[in-house]
Amino acid sequence: MKVLVPVKRVIDYNVAIRVKSDKTGVETANVKMSMNPFDEIAVEEAVRLKEKGTATEVIAASLGPAGCVEILRTALAMGADRAVHVPFEGEAEPLGVAKTLRLLVGKEKPDLVILGKQAIDGDNGQTGQMLAALLGWGQATFASKVELAGGSAKVVREVDGGLETVELKCPCIITADLRMNEPRYATLPNIMKAKKKPVETMEAPAADLAPRLKVLKVDEPPTRKAGIKVPDVATLVEKLRVEAKVI
Amino acid sequence: MRALVMIEHDGKAIIPASLSAVTAAARTGAPVDALVMGEAAEAVVASAAQVAGVEKALCASAPHFAGNLAENLAPLVAQVAKNYTHVFAPATTFGRNLLPRAAALLDVAPISDIIAVESADTFRRPIYAGNAIATVQSADAIKLCTVRGTAFEAAATTGGAGAVEKLEATPDAGLSKYAGSEIAKSERPELTAARVVVAGGRGLASADNFKMLEKLADKLGGAVGASRAAVDANYVPNHCQIGQTGKVVAPALYIAVGLSGAIQHVAGMKDSKVIVAINKDPDAPIFQVADYGLVGDLFQAVPELIEKI
Known part of the structure; x- marks a missing residue:
């Protein structure tokens, strides 16, 4: 079985986000970029499926500027077999990304697509569901456990009140939640090996990627001011009762 | 203009975040209808019709709607959405799973997790884990948004006198099956x-x-x-x-x-x-x-x- 793992290049999760002074977006110049953490989990899951013998080939794909190739190299160092880069400058929206991935799926014919449940930049959480709709495939979002057997996938999903299990026909789409696995670190020998693995390019479908939403401005969120320190529990209770009136 | 709100429920009662989505939908200035789907949506549609501000409560039931499978619900949502300018859902795992799928069927770019309605086509939403707030304008004919429940007050559960209308369920897509859930039981509030x-x-x-x-x-x-x-x-x-x-x-x-x-x-x-x-x-x-x-x-x-x- 062939597994496709789309990965996104985002501002590293440890970087403090700064809104640009002209309010057009957030500062990305000279900022450390990394693979979206949820996509890292998706790569790990795909690689584990290959190690178990369930998957035969793992293909990583990324849409975006030249820097995406570095992210793809990380996926290759984690154990993906080959990669596809779709060069694109500018902001891609999830619908456009899903349409691009539909073309790639048509070309590669994977039996399974695993991707992160959301990217930590736009926090949209849409791409997997939209790709599933465009392909007419089943979808298991917010997945924490995946079992594949006999042409179907049994997936445990993290829903608001607890856990839910769904069974999907393959091919299908799975979006990874935080607790699906703990991604490995790429070892130096594997990083060296990854440099020799093939990275192809696919042309971006420009019309599909034309933005549909207009970002009018990006603001700093309202900040909270630190309040006061209370010396003891009795004072705290008094404050909550008399001043804040919440108990 | 007319807005539709997908009502999430547990088979008996409406999940409060859906009521916040009703408030958000009303802020667009459009009249609001509710859509209740499920294995036995009839049990909840009467409550949806009583929610303040709801003019009409649509109801669709089918055995294959159990577990709110997006593969089976999205075609119905996409079909009904064609009569509306706005389709809102709570930004719960229910709404976040279903609404983008319906949006793709309609070729619409959805807007996730809105915290404010600026006008009928402009919304505010947090990005980068709330470290920035984007103001986003949609040019799509139908606006599909998930709504952050804590950003809008819940609409009152009484005061409405909406009409109930039954809809024909869309067929089983045959792509997925709901195989049960483990929902933690608690006496404490959600x-x-x-x-x-x-x-x-x-x-x-x-x-x-x-x-x-x-x-x-x-x-x-x-x-x-x-x-x-x-x-x-x-x-x-x-x-x-x-x-x-x-x-x-x-x-x-x-x-x-x-x-x-x-x-x-x-x-x-x-x-x-x-x-x-x-x-x-x-x-x-x-x-x-x-x-x-x-x-x-x-x-x-x-x-x-x-x-x-």
Whole structure:
């Protein structure tokens, strides 16, 4: 079985986000970029499926500027077999990304697509569901456990009140939640090996990627001011009762 | 203009975040209809029709709607959506799973997790875990949005006198099957709708110690939440996690206990009205967002708090 793992290049999760002074977006110049953490989990899951013998080939794909190739190299160092880069400058929206991935799926014919449940930049959480709709495939979002057997996938999903299990026909789409696995670190020998693995390019479908939403401005969120320190529990209770009136 | 709100329910009652979505939909200035889908949606559609501001409650039931499978519900939503300018859903796992699928069927770019309606086509939403707020304008003929429940007041559950209309269910897509769920049963209010939230972090040091927070929550009629660190350490189940990748809460009172206040956690609770922090580390970042901070040993402070409240 062939597994496709789309990965996104985002501002590293440890970087403090700064809104640009002209309010057009957030500062990305000279900022450390990394693979979206949820996509890292998706790569790990795909690689584990290959190690178990369930998957035969793992293909990583990324849409975006030249820097995406570095992210793809990380996926290759984690154990993906080959990669596809779709060069694109500018902001891609999830619908456009899903349409691009539909073309790639048509070309590669994977039996399974695993991707992160959301990217930590736009926090949209849409791409997997939209790709599933465009392909007419089943979808298991917010997945924490995946079992594949006999042409179907049994997936445990993290829903608001607890856990839910769904069974999907393959091919299908799975979006990874935080607790699906703990991604490995790429070892130096594997990083060296990854440099020799093939990275192809696919042309971006420009019309599909034309933005549909207009970002009018990006603001700093309202900040909270630190309040006061209370010396003891009795004072705290008094404050909550008399001043804040919440108990 | 006309707005449709997908009502999430548990087979008996409406999930409160759906009522916030009704409020958000009304802010567009459009008249609002409700859509109730499920295995036996009839049980809930009458309550949906009574929600203040709902003009019409649409209802579609089918055995293959069990478990809210997006593969089976999205075609119905997409079909009904053609009669509307706005389709809103709560930004719960239900709405986040279903709405983007329906949007793709309609070739619409959806807008996730809106926190304000600026006009009929412009919305505000947090990006980068709430470290920035984007104002986004949609040119699509139908606007599909998921709504952050804590950002809008819940519409009143009475006062409406909407008409009920039955819809034909769309067929089983045959792509997926619902195979059951393990939903934690609790007497406490639902985390995102609770007036008081008591949340613990790694400082609690064990699952057993979380019982102390449950006791405090029960005394205040609140819910219990946790930081990612506490969830990863298996002190509490996953669905208790508050933060960027967990739940977003905005209660009247948030009590953070033994919790450092990582930026990802703060993203999920900073809109709470009053924040209390109890931590032994005076430099913990949680104190920067807390209205009342108590530096001290939580194992002394929490029992004392339970006693004095």
